[in-house]
Amino acid sequence: MHKMSLDKITEFFKTSPKYLYKKGEYIIRAGDQPSGVYFIEEGFVKVSSLTLDGSENVHLILKNSEIFPREMIFDIPPENVSFEAMTAVTLRRKPKESFRELIDSDTDALREAFHLAGAFLEIFTDRIDNLELTYSYPKTIDRLLKLSKRFGKYNGNEVTFEAPITHSVLAASINMSRETVSRELEKLKRKGIITEERHFIVIKDYKKLNEEFENYFVNK
Amino acid sequence: MHKMSLDKITEFFKTSPKYLYKKGEYIIRAGDQPSGVYFIEEGFVKVSSLTLDGSENVHLILKNSEIFPREMIFDIPPENVSFEAMTAVTLRRKPKESFRELIDSDTDALREAFHLAGAFLEIFTDRIDNLELTYSYPKTIDRLLKLSKRFGKYNGNEVTFEAPITHSVLAASINMSRETVSRELEKLKRKGIITEERHFIVIKDYKKLNEEFENYFVNK
């Protein structure tokens, strides 16, 4: 997300007890009534739903300092999504009412929440841009570039992801089959642009990855 | 959008001069520096971009009481999109600075803007849900259902659209070819669920359209 600090919101959650989740555990199951607003102190949370034909659909991966579920923060209808710990996760939780109260009474907190909304809009815009691509190669590349922005640790031209992004999570987030993702990543590996280490994708040459995306459309 | 009133924001724009646009005219061209924040008093505005391979991509259709561009409202990077009048359009315009000033100084206005953000998030969520569908038939139906929500005038089980949605706009908003949209609409027409009158789509049986969507996945 952006540079702006979320001091008031972070502060607000500091006083509540910690909740620990193990990798793979559900925090909220689709359809269940959430017990409040959650603040991620540590770890990664996968937000996903099942499509009508039974396949998984990864909407978003949340990281530390982010809050969920969205319907508790904004005035929007509840979404039918699950929240699952992708790694060991530490959360703080507050009742919905007290969060609403915070942003109703504290203008700074409201301003932070407004800012958060902007950040979400940006994530969604990225996601839409991706879904609009039709070919699997640029689509996969685009995803890697966006994931870098959100989860990448840069080291010169090399980027490592701090979140455990498996092929199948990647596929479910861009509406492609796992097999196709594997095939496209394979192409990138052969070109020496990425490698994979213990199921963690490493971008060896970020600049070249970018070029690879742009060049794709030149010959088309 | 939602039930909440946008009194403060509407009020704010009331004092600025009117701008009139004819059907087909550009309000902001992609890449141009917007001259301020626009408020739609009357008409429909198409927000679109050109994809890298040259095809049009309709992001959103804006209607009266809505404001644009997004980067003037939220702290997000500018988008490379065009704003085009789909019908005759009446706008009001204010400088960016004075809008920022409004939401910085007036908590009610900030609250309205926050609410607006929630509404946009919902629109985007709908759009993502659609883009995630893989088959053209349910995808087309889903689009019609969402368009009803935003532009529909209900009359019992019949819905007419107030915005001029051509096949080609429909196609460009769900990432399908115009031809495929035509074919899918044709199926719906044959089933008596929709009709078309002077290039305006009319949903004859909203309930059945809904069922048609859900049933699609039953046999799959």
Add this chain to the structure above:
DNA sequence: CGCAAATTTGAACATCGTCAACTCTAGTGG
């Protein structure tokens, strides 16, 4: 070491996009 999860690979198949030719509709001007 052994199991489960993750990935790879190949082949057959289906869906949708593209192209091209055609039809229909609405709006314009003579």
Add this chain to the structure above:
DNA sequence: CCACTAGAGTTGACGATGTTCAAATTTGCG
């Protein structure tokens, strides 16, 4: 009021891309 034109929609054939299914292989971790 008719002819013309541009925009919009229809239809059919074809091919490309990605999904699906299945079987084999690799990796990670207890």
